[in-house]
Amino acid sequence: MDEIVDEVLRLEGPGVPLNEMKCFQCSSNLGMAESVAYRCRDCDTSAIWCRQCMVNSHRVCYLHRPEEPYFRRTTFKDLGVRIQLGHPPGEECWHKVKSIGDDFVIIDIDGVHNVSLDYCDCAGSPTPLQQLLRARLFPATTLDPNTAATFKVLETFQMLSFTAKTSAYEFMQVISRRTDNTGMRHVRDRYHEFLRIIRVWRHVRLLKRGGRGHADAGASGTQPGELAVLCPACPQPGVNMPDGWEQETRLSQVDFESRWLHALFIGIDANFRLRRKDVSDDVRDPGFNKGFAYMVEEVAFKNFIRKYGRPLLDANGKSVLQPDKSNCSNHDAIKSASARGGRGLAATGLANAQCSRHDMRRPTSCGDLQLGERYVNMDYVVLDTLRRNIPRMVTMSYDIGCQWFPGLGERSDIYEGPNPIKGSVDLLLQCLVPKFHLPAHIMKCQVQYSFNLTPGVGRTDGEAPERGWADSNDLAYSTREMGPGSRRDTVDDSFGHWNWAKVTEIIISLASRSTEAIIRRKEQVEAFEHFADALPRANIVAWTKQVQDFKQGRATKNPYEPDGEVKSETEIRLQLAKEDGDLIKYGNTDMVHPSVSPSVFIYQGLEIEDAQRRFEWERTRLGSHGSTLEKAKNLERGNNVRRRFEAWEKLQLLYMPTVIAHRQAQEDEGKAVVEDAGDLKLWLPSAALKTLKVPPGRRLIRYIRSTLLIQAHMRVQKEQYGHGTKYMTRSNQLLADVATRLSNLKKKYDIIRGCIEVLSSNLESTPGSKKGTDEWRSVLRVLEPEDLKGLTSSLTGKHKTGDGFLKLTWIWTVSGSGQESDDAALRIEFCRTRARAHRWQEESLMLNEELARVYCFFGWDAMRWEDRAREYMSRMVAPLIYTDRNHRSSVILNMGKVAYAHRQAAIRRQMEKDAYAKWQALMPKLTKLHVSKDKKTKDSKAGDAELRELDAKVLYECA
Ligand SMILES: [Zn+2]
Ligand SMILES: [Zn+2]
Ligand SMILES: [Zn+2]
Ligand SMILES: [Zn+2]
Ligand SMILES: [Zn+2]
Structure with a gap:
């Protein structure tokens, strides 16, 4: 440690004895006149220069920070250096003009520099603005600027604001402290100039990346949402969808099944952290982005809210646009609670609709909230983002989807002007509730709005907004005090960064999701098949038909729902007693x-x-x-x-x-x-116990199963209907009885199994005994406490959310299952296990489709940039003699445009290549549907052929 401290201190000195001190460049002896020895803090050397060499060697890096002997800080301005723009370094202009007041400030990463700056005023010279920009200096004003920031500091700040959410104020504090941390020197306050610069900078970069610099119409020709970074994996007609997808989703086929593979998934949500205080207004701070990226265009949005935000009442005085009461759990209370504290706020939050399979922001999908989470705001952002290039089916998710969605069609009919839903027969919409939000809904919603039970959604969870907010919440602090335009631009810029970050990871993320899907699909399909094999054939056929009928709207009975019969306590006790009786009777025979x-x-x-x-x-x-x-x-x-x-x-x-x-x-x-x-x-x-046989064990398993069913039934019932202490006490007692019974059954099972174990090991050690005596092990497996679990469908509360990963314990998949009395529980389990297997099958197919889309998207995007490069290449051709200066200048400009377009195209081509490699590697596994080995042999039987036909096409025919 001391050594390090010493070395750091050593650096404070000149590094050589005084008598050996020489200029690094001209070798003149500096030892005798120490006042002319200089050093630079920012050069990667601690060499010593004489004054002249110091100045000469910093012609191209005039923002370095020189130090005087005994290495106090000084400035190049103090050393008499003048920055000459418009000429090569070191060349002085014959017609130079001093910057306004000869007092110019440059904000750089290491400090706020006072400099002397001269423009070139030779004949036909570029404007001061152009001269500054060509020196990579971004001025605070276009006319007579006296402040500029380097591109480097702007790039650094922008990245810091995305990643660390640093505010401009904090950042300028850092720069100022870096300039002088003693308070002895006056550091110029350039915070407001910096704010102005950064806003223009952001917009310029947005336009540049969006290709507006390559369009003749320029910035003013920007179309709504055009500057948003698009999701490469979401379906976009004409961009990344396979040929003939329209045929696959023909109009006549109105069912979701024929379209699901080409559906778009949108997650809707409101965020109450992204507020804005009521400072400034749209006149003073209009902002640059007018619905060009993620935020909707403000004027149209405000007009819409003004028009439909007031409650439209029908003849009965009921609100047409928003129902007064929720018919599910009390979501309204929660929503309005989060809207409180609206005083002094111009925006109470942000409404958003984003792509929910890849967590990316969609074009024109965000708008301010004024009063809580009103439908009118949500409707607007949803309808507006649906105007951008979308396929013919959209699955939305919203935590209050059960309330919001049913009236959407009706509301959109009321809204004036065209919108994508109104009168459209070609667009299929459905709305579900995000997985983690669903348990808070009533039972009916839990079935109707479930991602787990809805065909064609794969393993989408609809929780994308929550993940997105986690990132943008940090943004809330710096945007809260901004004017409306600045806030919109800042939010847009931040979302753009978020999207681009997602784009750069999309191949990796889809590939890792694919790897998981392949494993999970195998597990879940096998689990389903094992369970189905243990059930009576007739039941399977009947239940499969029930699910299909329900799905296709031929039947109203929902097979996922309990039959509604609530067993009374007496009935349960009776059933237990009857089984006890059976046990005793069996014990008494013979x-x-x-x-x-x-x-x-x-x-x-x-x-x-x-x-x-x-x-x-x-x-x-x-x-x-x-x-x-x-x-x-x-x-x-x-x-x-x-x-x-x-x-x-x-x-x-x-x-x-x-x-x-x-x-x-x-x-x-x-x-x-x-x-x-x-x-x-x-x-x-x-x-x-030499001759004990398997049957007693089997019978015990059956009793265990039936007891587990009773236990699960009791728990569900308690959760749904359990009110009042009297009821609770009684049902707790019954539950305790059931638990004791279970543990007794387990004890007995363990004894029997132990006996058979001893017996069979004796038999096996006997020489000449036949192999295969081990068969019982597959039936009477070791019963661990964790095996004593009910059917997965009877899990309650938080256990439900991990539905796609649940697996049945072995006692449910050994043969003989299904003879229990509680058919409804088994049917629900069968349907859910089946749904789980299907979701993973679908997920695999969807991921395959998405990988293909990503590949196509990057190809398309590369082509766009290549076209731009080609276009400007043709304009770049230089004539032998320039007719005028402007011509020469435009040729030089076009060279820049071509270079940029080539760079962008090359990035996309590389991504395209990576995507193709991953897609090709994963496709065979993703599209080959998993059918377990023993299933294949069984499929030849006639009965299974019938079942195959009955079962969804998803499982067997999509490949
Ligand atoms: Zn020198
Ligand atoms: Zn230097
Ligand atoms: Zn000049
Ligand atoms: Zn997407
Ligand atoms: Zn609900």
């Missing part, structure tokens, strides 16, 4: 039959153990509070256990004679009379 097999004997032993457990548990539960009737029943159960034990004990003498010794020992200790049925000792040695 109790004393002479031909009882060893396996039945062992199983009966286990059954008795189980009955003991149940008896004890029930007794503890009853405690001293149970009714007489309940206590009597418990006693009876105890007696039953004892009777079964006594009968079984006789069999035990046959099968396990050695056990007599144990019992004898107990008798000797005086413990022969066991009072409590729960204390009866069975002495079941696991080694004796």
Whole structure:
């Protein structure tokens, strides 16, 4: 550390002893006259110059900061340097003119510099503005400027404002401090000039990138939204869509299925952070962008709001444009809450509609909000962005889509002037609710507006706006105090940066999404097939038909929805009791039959153990509070256990004679009379379970499944209808009972499985035994606590959001599933599992389409720039003799235009190449639909052919 400090201090000195100090360039000895030794802070050398050499070597970098001996800061102005524009460095103009007041300030990255600046006034010389710009100095005014900023500082600030959201004020503070941090020297305040420069700079760059410099109509010929950076992956007719896409989406086919692959996805949202205080106005601060990029054109927008913002009432006094009340959850309350605090604000937020699969801002898709999230503002930005080149189907998403969308068509009929929805038979619109917002909606919405259950949406989540806001919220601070025009321009510039950043990552991001989709699709399709295989064939066919009918509007019954039957508590208890009865009955069969097999004997032993457990548990539960009737029943159960034990004990003498010794020992200790049925000792040695078979285990799995269904049913019911303490207490008790029952079933299952494990390992170690005794393992798998999960469709609350990644635990996919009583739960599960598999299949196909679009888009974009290059190339050809100066000047200008167009084209061509490589590498996997191996062989069967035909075309025919 000390060493570093020393080295840093060493740099403060000249670096050589005084007597050796020489000018780096002319070698004149400087040691004796130390006042003429100079050094530069900004050159990459700590060499020492004499005054003349210092000046000479800085002809091309006159904004460096020179230092005087003992290395105080000085300026080139102090050294007598004058900057000469319009001539090569070092050449002095014979007709030079001093800048206004001979006092010019240049803002650069290292400081605010006072300079002496001369323009050239030779015959036919360019204007001072041109001279400044050609020196990469951006003046604050066009007439008699006295301030300019270097291109370098503007580029740096612009990038800082995008990434670190640095405000111009903060930035100028930094520059000022860098100029002098002692407060001893006066640093010129150039904040307002800098503000002015940066706004023009932003607009100039926008026009340049948008190709307006290559259009004869120039800036004034800009079309709405033209300067927005477009999403390469979204479908744009005439740009990146395959030939014949119109045929694929023929008018006669009004169903979504035929169009889904060519649909546009738009996410709608309002942001309440991007506010603007009521300072300045559109007259004083009109801004440069008039709907050229992402913000809508202000005048038309304001007129629209003025006209339709006031409530239009119908005959009954109801608002035509916005319903007073929500018919879903109370979204209005939330929305109006976020609109509060509107006092002193000119804009309370920003309405936005962006591309929701690639998180990019769309052209003319943002507009201010004045009073909360009113439909009229939202409608305007949506309709305006839909005016830009769109395909024939649009899937929108909006967190209050269930409220906003149903009236959209009606409202757009009221709005005057043409709009893309009005009277259009060619445009299919649908609106869903973003995935993470959906759980807050009522059950009906959760089915109707679900991305998971809607065909043709892949794995889109509709949450793009939220992701976009996370970035632009940081912008809120710096734009809050701006005038309306400055704010619009700043927001546009920032969104442009956001979009461009997305464009540069789009290939990588689509490729990584594809890789994931390929894996997930395999998982989900297999899960679906396994589940379907475990279900009775008839059910599958019936349910598949139900989903398809519903989707195509042939049936109103929604197969994803519970049947609506609410099981009462008594019914549930009855069902539990019945199953208990079955268990007991089963345990009692063939109790004393002479031909009882060893396996039945062992199983009966286990059954008795189980009955003991149940008896004890029930007794503890009853405690001293149970009714007489309940206590009597418990006693009876105890007696039953004892009777079964006594009968079984006789069999035990046959099968396990050695056990007599144990019992004898107990008798000797005086413990022969066991009072409590729960204390009866069975002495079941696991080694004796030699011949146990699989069926008891299977049966247990079935009971587990049915108990899980009951549990899930209870939970859903509690969440939806559970009000009041009395109800809660009772249902909690029942839920606890069900949980105990589950854990008992698991214990029993573990014992049986353990026994079979011992048995089979014994068998396998016997020499000469047949292989394949392991088959049971695929049926009776290890039951982990986390396997005890209900069907994925019965998950509630936050678990629901990760729907696309849910998988069934194995107990639901071993054969024999579907014989449970709760058909509705299984049907919902089947439909949802099926939907999940479909969504991933669609996602794969969509990603393939998107990769293809990105490839086409960059090709198209490259071609645009190549055309521009060609156009200006022809204008660039220089004649042998110039007829006039202007001609020469325009040839030079066109050379610049050609160079820029070539550079832009080259960037796109490279992107096109990258996109093509990725697309080609991924296409085979993305378009080959996943069908698991065993499915293929089964498909040959007639029954499956019928099912295939029934199932969506998406799964099987799109490839
Ligand atoms: Zn020198
Ligand atoms: Zn230098
Ligand atoms: Zn000159
Ligand atoms: Zn997009
Ligand atoms: Zn809703």
